[in-house]
Amino acid sequence: MGTYGRYPLALVRGKGVWVIDSDGRRYLDAVAGIAVCTLGHSDPVLRRALCRQLGKLQHVSNLYRIPEQEALAQAICQRSGADAVFFCNSGAEANEAAIKLARKHGHTVRSIDRPLILTAQASFHGRTLAAVTATGQPKYHQGFEPMVEGFRYFPYNDTAAFEALLAECEAEGPRVAAVLLEPIQGEGGVIPGDPAFFRRVRELCDHHQILLIFDEVQIGVGRSGQWWGHQRLGVEPDAFTMAKGLGGGIPIGALAVKSAVDHFRPGDHASTFGGNPFVCRAALTVIAEIERRRLLPHVQAMERLLVDQLLELAGRHPGRIEEVRGWGLLQGVVLSEAGPSAAEVVKAAMAEGLLLVPAGPRVVRLVPPLVIRPRHLRKLIKRLEKALISVC
Ligand SMILES: *Cc1c(COP(=O)(O)O)cnc(C)c1O
Numbered sequence: 001m002g003t004y005g006r007y008p009l010a011l012v013r014g015k016g017v018w019v020i021d022s023d024g025r026r027y028l029d030a031v032a033g034i035a036v037c038t039l040g041h042s043d044p045v046l047r048r049a050l051c052r053q054l055g056k057l058q059h060v061s062n063l064y065r066i067p068e069q070e071a072l073a074q075a076i077c078q079r080s081g082a083d084a085v086f087f088c089n090s091g092a093e094a095n096e097a098a099i100k101l102a103r104k105h106g107h108t109v110r111s112i113d114r115p116l117i118l119t120a121q122a123s124f125h126g127r128t129l130a131a132v133t134a135t136g137q138p139k140y141h142q143g144f145e146p147m148v149e150g151f152r153y154f155p156y157n158d159t160a161a162f163e164a165l166l167a168e169c170e171a172e173g174p175r176v177a178a179v180l181l182e183p184i185q186g187e188g189g190v191i192p193g194d195p196a197f198f199r200r201v202r203e204l205c206d207h208h209q210i211l212l213i214f215d216e217v218q219i220g221v222g223r224s225g226q227w228w229g230h231q232r233l234g235v236e237p238d239a240f241t242m243a244k245g246l247g248g249g250i251p252i253g254a255l256a257v258k259s260a261v262d263h264f265r266p267g268d269h270a271s272t273f274g275g276n277p278f279v280c281r282a283a284l285t286v287i288a289e290i291e292r293r294r295l296l297p298h299v300q301a302m303e304r305l306l307v308d309q310l311l312e313l314a315g316r317h318p319g320r321i322e323e324v325r326g327w328g329l330l331q332g333v334v335l336s337e338a339g340p341s342a343a344e345v346v347k348a349a350m351a352e353g354l355l356l357v358p359a360g361p362r363v364v365r366l367v368p369p370l371v372i373r374p375r376h377l378r379k380l381i382k383r384l385e386k387a388l389i390s391v392c
Helices: 044-054 067-078 091-108 129-134 159-169 195-208 229-233 277-292 295-316 342-351 374-391
Strands: 011-015 018-021 026-029 084-088 116-120 151-154 176-181 211-215 239-242 253-257 321-327 330-335 363-366
Touching (some): 026 374, 044 277, 091 116, 091 129, 091 176, 091 239, 151 159, 176 195, 277 295, 295 321, 295 330, 295 374, 342 363, 342 374
Parallel strands (some): 116 176, 176 211
Antiparallel strands (some): 321 330, 330 363
């Protein structure tokens, strides 16, 4: 169906940070399936691990124990403050699980009849009905009303506005079950969370026994240069979701929770495909390779190089780039109001052999594979500069 406005480009092969179209043209891929292909395309280690798994077992029901799933849950918990994990197939589905967990928390811990969940304006949590309602962008709601009830919105990083909304919702007794936030807003324009704001939200959630849930679907699994975006904030959530980068291109999502808020009991929630041996093997391999190749410090080094080079680029073209912001290998190039739009720059970059993706009308987003090297960054900057010149 026509759910996507697609570029006239058919990608047929890939290797590392490169993809090749049906005419044999090569593109440097700073999209990576939108922050999905953690190890790049057709990674030999991931490929071998998946081929071996295909020779063993692809899928069994969650009616049985799945050793790969148990190992993956343990790997996620060992690298975070979580104690238990629910597996599903996408970011939206992980957030749906989080929303159900939040409501159960509201009912059982705070004795709320009709619990509310507070989310941020300009957020993005996915396209299924509850996840899109959680998404604080009216353009994604339009045409799909009535939305799911029980969501309220406040401006991201705005402590006073958050305190005011919370006070209003709690005026006549407990109403709020959870606060759901991205540590850094991706889709909404690459806006890093403010640690002071997040610390205050954490404090208020603790005070009221409100769940603090982080949506780590885009920044999680190493993209920030830490395992999780919340480690950059220095604020721990009660639960967090992940998906995009977890399987390195194999669809998998997850909700990780602390034992204190592990409210699901048998029969409460399920997903037929969730956490099958094949997808868990992919995620286990991605996590092992991030460590074996020391990709967390590598991402930190690439962040410094990329940001420095983007700032130099901005300096060479005064008035075209307003700001460079982001964490690790999720970076946003904010274009000036007077110049071309992000969509125009993305199109021009494609003609120069560089794949980019907008994050809103004025922000060009860079989310390359975590294995990108300095020589690729230099090529990326050269091609982006040519694209900027060609549209101005
Ligand atoms: C992409 C994204 C989602 C939705 O993930 P899907 O796998 O497309 O359902 C949710 N939250 C954030 C922060 C995302 O970036």
